Amino acid sequence: MKIWVPMDSAAKALGSDEVAEAIRIEAEKRGVEVELVRNGTRGMIWLEPLVEVETPEGRMAFGPMSPADVPALFEETHPKALGLTEELDWMKRQTRLTFARCGVTDPLSLAEYEANGGLAGLRRALDMSGEQIVDEVKLSGLRGRGGAGFPTGIKWDTVRMAHADRKYIVCNADEGDSGTFADRMIIEGDPFCLIEGMAIAGIGCGAVQGYVYLRSEYPDAIAVLTRAIEIAREVGVLGDSVLGSGKTFDMEVRTGAGAYVCGEETSLLNSLEGKRGVVRAKPPLPALEGAFGKPTVVNNVISLATVPVIFEKGAEHYAHFGLGRSKGTIPLQIAGNVRHGGLFETAFGMSLGQIVEDLGGGTASGRAVKAVQVGGPLGAYLSPDQFDTPFGYEEFDGQGALIGHAGLVVFDDTADMLGMARFAMEFCAVESCGKCTPCRIGAVRGVETLDRIAAGDAAAIPLLTDLCETMKDGSLCALGGFTPYPVMSALRLFPEEFGAVKEAAE
Amino acid sequence: MRHSNPTPDEIRALIDAELHREGPLLPILHAIQHAYDHVPEMALPLIAEALNLTRAEVHGVMSFYHDFRKAPAGRHVVKICRAEACQSMGANALSQAVLDKLGLDWGGTTADGSVTVEPVYCLGLCACAPAAMVDGKLIGRADAARLAAELEGAA
CATH class of the missing domain: 3.40.30.10 (Glutaredoxin)
Structure with a gap:
């Protein structure tokens, strides 16, 4: 009997370790031989811990499981049986390219990785020139999944063409945005995919060393990826001769230290070098002077983890998914006050309303949806009036919003939007690196100004608007520059909570 | 329980283990905090010496990041x-x-x-x-x- 119990952090946080232990004990008690696999999560977090049992028809899902539900797994029927995992609505409706193996395989089994399409992309890339590799990425239309949406192939080409004795591939795994967990999920569920993507990037750009800057808040992800790199090195996927090609690429995990701003690429590079995580002015671009002053590709986890499938299936296959200039798929992370929270990978173009109401099933509390914050703490709030907006870079830009890392946080009608605006400013004040004045001072003044508004001083509203303009135009990076998005969108959508309506009536 | 008063040699050993890395300062701070649940004041001059930095620079880096503690946390x-x-x-x-x-x-x-x-x-x-x-x-x-x-x- 083969049983899968996820070891993903979210599954563990909901008790999957206890369920796995109960299965061991019950199997022993019944004298049944059980092969217990700790897989990643399928992404249906509301069903975690989701246990799967091998049957002649396929993998059967049960969830959400508790230790008390375990004995019935060995009986004929189970009250928490959900049917075949692949046939569940949530799974069937997805286009899983980047996350194809996540939740399916044992994350640390390289054999299973290969049996499910892994390393095919790297093998193909090893037969290509650097220029061909970069062209393939350009053709795929892949844009940076960290939030900025910059074309990945163009960034790679800049590094490829740069002359230097040493170049780097740096993976930004400092996923600090609330509502996002795609990076964590793929690192814990399919770490070889990121390793393969980085190796292809290294070989394409002529870089021999990679670093994954991974936040300290993700200890499980650090442990899994560190082990996966060791395994990859032992069998020659990494090292002096990648898969026997004679080409060198190796990589290392670096642990962050709790600074949100280090998700900004130049701040991350300073941190990697052992400095304060202060933002650098651009130019020089990191592609020309990045880590340790050398040409460096800085890409998000999902961008790099998508590279293997592009090489496995071909750039055109990837590019035929999507909408306009938003090619391919995006892992939506549906979170917050939502009934069906989790990760759903799909082509760009679904409407926000479909995502929240149809996939998410509305709020967890059962109350009306008041607002959805898309793209993390620096993303705008959107109201149900904007639910017909298609999910794409340009489409969200048109709404004064951004998709960021594609995390969506749902709020019900009890949300205090003035409080959320204040929190955005407070967070910016706590996390500001201090390099530029609009962010360092502006965020503190923003908190004070919002406190004045909360105390009934509507005259402070124009001041807040003006301050947000200054932060937006004058900040060096997205922390100060984008904090105005949640603040101003809250003010625009819910003026009555800021006392602005009263002022207008006077 | 871990003891929280390391000797200079114990700190030096932790520093030396990370020196082969590029940009070793954060790994050093993590290693010390991992071992002693905080980064004791006495470690800063030792780190500064090993990396050819000033004490102020090491203090500046340590104090920038939320993770590093000056004193051990509760149990x-x-x-x-x-x-x-x-x-x-x-x-x-x-x-x-x-x-x-x-x-x-x-x-x-x-x-x-x-x-x-x-x-x-x-x-x-x-x-x-x-x-x-x-x-x-x-x-x-x-x-x-x-x-x-x-x-x-x-x-």
Whole structure:
């Protein structure tokens, strides 16, 4: 009997370790031989811990499981049986390219990785020139999944063409945005995919060393990826001769230290070098002077983890998914006050309303949806009036919003939007690196100004608007520059909570 | 329990183990904190010497990052997520209840040294909010009773 119990952090946080232990004990008690696999999560977090049992028809899902539900797994029927995992609505409706193996395989089994399409992309890339590799990425239309949406192939080409004795591939795994967990999920569920993507990037750009800057808040992800790199090195996927090609690429995990701003690429590079995580002015671009002053590709986890499938299936296959200039798929992370929270990978173009109401099933509390914050703490709030907006870079830009890392946080009608605006400013004040004045001072003044508004001083509203303009135009990076998005969108959508309506009536 | 008064040689050994890396300062600080639950003041000149930096530079780096502590935390550390997804599921009320019960402010440690409560901005458990961590154990859909039970179990 083969049983899968996820070891993903979210599954563990909901008790999957206890369920796995109960299965061991019950199997022993019944004298049944059980092969217990700790897989990643399928992404249906509301069903975690989701246990799967091998049957002649396929993998059967049960969830959400508790230790008390375990004995019935060995009986004929189970009250928490959900049917075949692949046939569940949530799974069937997805286009899983980047996350194809996540939740399916044992994350640390390289054999299973290969049996499910892994390393095919790297093998193909090893037969290509650097220029061909970069062209393939350009053709795929892949844009940076960290939030900025910059074309990945163009960034790679800049590094490829740069002359230097040493170049780097740096993976930004400092996923600090609330509502996002795609990076964590793929690192814990399919770490070889990121390793393969980085190796292809290294070989394409002529870089021999990679670093994954991974936040300290993700200890499980650090442990899994560190082990996966060791395994990859032992069998020659990494090292002096990648898969026997004679080409060198190796990589290392670096642990962050709790600074949100280090998700900004130049701040991350300073941190990697052992400095304060202060933002650098651009130019020089990191592609020309990045880590340790050398040409460096800085890409998000999902961008790099998508590279293997592009090489496995071909750039055109990837590019035929999507909408306009938003090619391919995006892992939506549906979170917050939502009934069906989790990760759903799909082509760009679904409407926000479909995502929240149809996939998410509305709020967890059962109350009306008041607002959805898309793209993390620096993303705008959107109201149900904007639910017909298609999910794409340009489409969200048109709404004064951004998709960021594609995390969506749902709020019900009890949300205090003035409080959320204040929190955005407070967070910016706590996390500001201090390099530029609009962010360092502006965020503190923003908190004070919002406190004045909360105390009934509507005259402070124009001041807040003006301050947000200054932060937006004058900040060096997205922390100060984008904090105005949640603040101003809250003010625009819910003026009555800021006392602005009263002022207008006077 | 780990002892929290290392000798200079013990610190030097931790530093030396990381010196082969490019940009070794953060790995060094992590290694020391991992071993002693904080980065003692006496370690800073040793690090500065090994990396050819000034003490002020090392202090500047250490104090920039939330993770590094100047003194050991309580015997148990509770981290409660304060970020938006957790707020949408009542994290503010949860953290207030925990802090009030222990008579603490964020970052504070109880008088008997048993519990420290720290804020954290996102554990990546946004689809099962609110989230918390007790001594490294993750808890989804956390509530005050569950956190109290975890602390009791750990005590």
